[in-house]
Amino acid sequence: METILAICIGLALSATVGFRIFTPLLITGIFVHVDWLTLSEGFSWIGSTPAIIAFGVATLFEVAVNYIPAVGSFMKMISTPIAALAGILLTASFIGDMSPFLEWSIAIIGGGGAATASHATITAVKGVSETALMSPAVSLAEDATATLAPILIFIAPILAVFFLIVMAFMIYKLYRRFLYKPKTI
Numbered sequence: 157m158e159t160i161l162a163i164c165i166g167l168a169l170s171a172t173v174g175f176r177i178f179t180p181l182l183i184t185g186i187f188v189h190v191d192w193l194t195l196s197e198g199f200s201w202i203g204s205t206p207a208i209i210a211f212g213v214a215t216l217f218e219v220a221v222n223y224i225p226a227v228g229s230f231m232k233m234i235s236t237p238i239a240a241l242a243g244i245l246l247t248a249s250f251i252g253d254m255s256p257f258l259e260w261s262i263a264i265i266g267g268g269g270a271a272t273a274s275h276a277t278i279t280a281v282k283g284v285s286e287t288a289l290m291s292p293a294v295s296l297a298e299d300a301t302a303t304l305a306p307i308l309i310f311i312a313p314i315l316a317v318f319f320l321i322v323m324a325f326m327i328y329k330l331y332r333r334f335l336y337k338p339k340t341i
Contacts, residue, residue, distance in 0.1 A: 159253055161313055163262060166250035168309050168316035170243030170267040171323045174274025176302035177235055177242050178218055182211035183306040184246065193310060196252025199245075222295045236275055243271025270323070277327045 172180045181202065187193035188203025201207055221231050247267025251259050282294055309316045 162250045164316040164320060165309055165313055166247030167266050167270050168319040169246040169306055170270040171274045172302050172305045173239050173242045173271040174278050175298040176218055177239050178211050178214040179302040180306045181242060182215050185211050187310050195249040199249035202249060219299060223292060236272060239271045239275040240268040243267040273327055274323055277330045281330060
């Protein structure tokens with residue numbers, strides 16, 4: 157059961173990477189640094205002072221850029237591969253008590269997939285929000301989700317399961333609304 161919860165936590169954090177890439181990494185690093193969280197073997201560097209500083213600077217840059225609509229949309233497009241890598245990293249850092257093949261398969265497919273799906277969905281919403289002049293509100297919602305979700309997941313890990321269900325539902329609804337165009341005969 158502990159392994160399943162660890163996988164859910166990793167996947168949920170990977171989904172938050174879709175909102176802001178570096179915020180979940182920064183929060184994870186802080187929790188590790190103050191010994192409130194232990195990651196799998198080989199991932200303790202995430203809580204090191206240099207990593208926290210790097211994640212902090214990257215977070216500030218990412219947040220600032222996203223409040224400039226045209227630049228924010230451009231950054232969303234080029235940051236998709238980075239989000240996938242961050243999702244893989246976060247998922248792998250939580251699941252370490254299994255075979256390396258299974259661990260990395262889950263991290264790459266699940267973590268990278270969750271991060272890419274949430275990031276692609278947010279990118280689509282961001283594109284539509286700019287045409288409606290709602291970009292600052294969407295950016296604020298992204299910031300809040302990327303900050304509060306990881307903190308709540310670390311405080312009450314069972315919320316990871318709830319967050320994954322909510323994210324899957326939101327991605328489905330947004331996909332149906334903005335991306336899916338049924339073919340008419």
